[in-house]
Amino acid sequence: MIASIALCVVLGLLLLGAAAIRRGRNSSSAQGRSTLSGANRRALETVALGLRAVAAGRPQGGRPLPDIHVVVHSGQRLTVRLAEADRHAPAPWTADVSGKEWSVDTAKLRRGGKGGDGPTHPYSLTVTLGLHRGERMLVDLSRLSGPIALTGDDNDVLLLAQALISELVSGPVGTLATVVLVGSAATPSVTDGLGARSARLHTAATRGEALAVGKNTSSPGQGGGASALQTLHMGRDRGAANARTHARRLFVVTAAQYRDERWGDTPLRGTDALLVLGYIPALEWNLQAQPDGSLLTGRLGVPVDTHAAHLN
Numbered sequence: 001m002i003a004s005i006a007l008c009v010v011l012g013l014l015l016l017g018a019a020a021i022r023r024g025r026n027s028s029s030a031q032g033r034s035t036l037s038g039a040n041r042r043a044l045e046t047v048a049l050g051l052r053a054v055a056a057g058r059p060q061g062g063r064p065l066p067d068i069h070v071v072v073h074s075g076q077r078l079t080v081r082l083a084e085a086d087r088h089a090p091a092p093w094t095a096d097v098s099g100k101e102w103s104v105d106t107a108k109l110r111r112g113g114k115g116g117d118g119p120t121h122p123y124s125l126t127v128t129l130g131l132h133r134g135e136r137m138l139v140d141l142s143r144l145s146g147p148i149a150l151t152g153d154d155n156d157v158l159l160l161a162q163a164l165i166s167e168l169v170s171g172p173v174g175t176l177a178t179v180v181l182v183g184s185a186a187t188p189s190v191t192d193g194l195g196a197r198s199a200r201l202h203t204a205a206t207r208g209e210a211l212a213v214g215k216n217t218s219s220p221g222q223g224g225g226a227s228a229l230q231t232l233h234m235g236r237d238r239g240a241a242n243a244r245t246h247a248r249r250l251f252v253v254t255a256a257q258y259r260d261e262r263w264g265d266t267p268l269r270g271t272d273a274l275l276v277l278g279y280i281p282a283l284e285w286n287l288q289a290q291p292d293g294s295l296l297t298g299r300l301g302v303p304v305d306t307h308a309a310h311l312n
Contacts, residue, residue, distance in 0.1 A: 036166070036167065036170060036171055037311075040128075040167075040171075040311060041171070041172065043073050043136055044128075044167070044171045044172050044173050045110075045172045046073060046078060046106045046109055046110060047071055047073055047078065047126070047136075047138060047173055048121070048172040048173045048175070049109045049110065050071075050078045050080070050093075050104060050106075050109055051068075051071075051121045051123045051126065051173065052121045053090065053091075053092060053093060053104070053109065054066065054068075054080070054090060054093065054102075054121070054123075055120075055121035055122060055123070056090070057090020057091060057093070058090050063088055065122060066080075066082050066083075066084070066086050066102075067082065067083040067084060067143060068080045068081070068082060068083070068123060068126075068140060068143070069081045069082060069083045069139075069143070070137060070138065070139050070302055071126060071137075071138040071139070071140075072135050072136070072137060072138075073106070073135065073136040073138070074134070074135040074136075075106070075134075076105065076106055076107070077103050077104070077105065077106060078103065078104050078106050078109065079101055079102065079103040080093075080101070080102050080103075081100060081101050082099070082100055082101070082102070083143075085098060085099035085100050086099050087099035089102040092104050092105075092108050092109065120175045120176050121175065121176075122176070122248075122271075123140050123173075124168075124173065124174045124175050124176035124177040124248040125140050125141040125142040125168065125174070125177055125248045125250055125271075125273055126138050126139065126140040126141075126173050126174075127139070127140075127141060127164050127167050127168055127173070127174075127308075128163075128164075128167055128308045128311070129287070129295055129297065129302060129304050129307065129308060130294075130295050130304035130305070130306050130307035130308050130310070130311065131304065131305060131306040131311065132302075132303040132304055132305055133305065137302050137303070137304055138173075139300065139302060141250060141273035141275070142248055142250075142270075142271050142272060142273045144273065144284075144285050144300070145284065146274075146283065146284045146285060147258070147263065147264065147274040147275075147276050147280070147283055147284075147285065148273065148274065148275050148276065148283075148285040148286075148287060149255075149276045149278070149279060149280050149283045149285065149286045149287070150275060150276065150277050150278075150287050150289070151278065151279045151286060151287070151288045151289070152288050152289030152290065153289065153291065156289035156290075156291075156309070157277055157278070157289060158189065158190065158193070158277075159193070159309035160287075160289050160295075160307055160308060160309045161190065161252065161275070161277055162190065162193040162194055162309070163307075163308040163309040163311070164275070164308060165179050165181075165190075165194060165201070165250075165252065166193075166194050166195060167308070168200065168250060169194070169198040169200040169201040170195070170196070170198055170200075174200060174248075176247050176248045177200055177247075177248045177249075177250065178200050178201075178202060178213065178214045178247050178248065178249045178250070179200060179201050179202070179249075179250045179252065180202045180203070180204055180210045180213045180214075180249060180250070180251050180252065181201070181202070181203045181204070181252050182203075182204050182205075182206070182207065182209075182210045182251055182252065182253045182257060183204075183205060183206065183253065183254070183257045183261075184253075184254045184256065184257055185252045185253050185254050185257070185277060186203035186204070186205075190252075191203070202214075206261070207261040207262075207263065207266060210251055211266070213249065214247045214249050247271070248271050248272070248273075249269070249271070249272045249273070250272070250273045250274075250275060251263075251268075251272065251273070251274045251275070252275045252277065253274070253275075253276055253277070254276070254277045254278055255276055255277065255278025255279060255280055256278070258276045258278075258280055259280070263276075264280075284299060285298065285299060285300060286298040286299075287300070289307055289309075293305075293306050293307060293310050294306065294307065295307035
């Protein structure tokens with residue numbers, strides 16, 4: 001009898017210990033998602049330098065800014081893939097023979113740049129979707145022409161959303177990025193995994209309150225006229241999307257709130273993006289987190305074998 005009691009006590013202690021270990025691992029994982037590692041920050045600083053070089057070089061040559069489809073960081077090279085061919089890459093970028101890709105040596109960028117400091121650039125909603133064969137794959141969410149559904153297992157969706165939001169509000173690329181968590185997307189289940197608060201992160205109870213965030217914001221040291229702040233519908237005006245004075249706003253809503261508040265009918269600026277947590281039928285853009293840690297990007301066509309929630 002005594003031996004049986006002793007065995008039960010020992011088993012109970014073992015179970016408590018295992019639970020404590022799991023809690024510790026979960027806590028460490030959450031902390032890792034909310035804080036950029038040194039390697040991740042260094043890669044993102046390089047991306048920021050490259051995008052600033054694009055923004056600074058093109059207007060000097062009298063040409064409009066290119067529409068960047070995807071950014072690829074492979075360690076020694078940074079590459080941007082363009083929506084339309086353009087052979088006039090500004091220094092230090094070089095265009096390939098097709099004009100669809102520009103690339104630059106990352107060491108050259110770091111030698112000539114200033115890390116996370118420097119002028120703003122209009123690609124501030126560029127964020128890491130994940131890795132493909134070891135290369136970092138990033139897209140500018142504001143370049144997509146409608147709401148973006150983030151789907152998959154509920155926990156996977158939550159972790160991936162936290163990773164994307166954390167990078168935008170604390171990383172060096174999002175100098176003009178503002179993220180607005182709306183309604184049920186602003187609950188502790190989302191916000192507790194984001195780590196330290198940032199001036200780039202806002203919460204709002206309703207659609208109207210969310211749309212008022214950053215409505216009259218322009219980048220420091222630059223004038224923002226009324227035309228630059230013109231309200232645009234989801235069919236993006238590419239010229240306005242390149243306006244340098246705009247804050248880039250990412251609104252994050254749950255699928256239920258998207259339906260209830262009719263976010264699909266909401267006029268957004270050409271520099272805004274809308275991320276929906278959950279499945280909405282017939283949305284053009286869908287990012288689906290897979291159980292193996294990969295990400296299906298649908299029409300976007302960006303291959304990702306390890307999505308952003310698994311990078312820290």
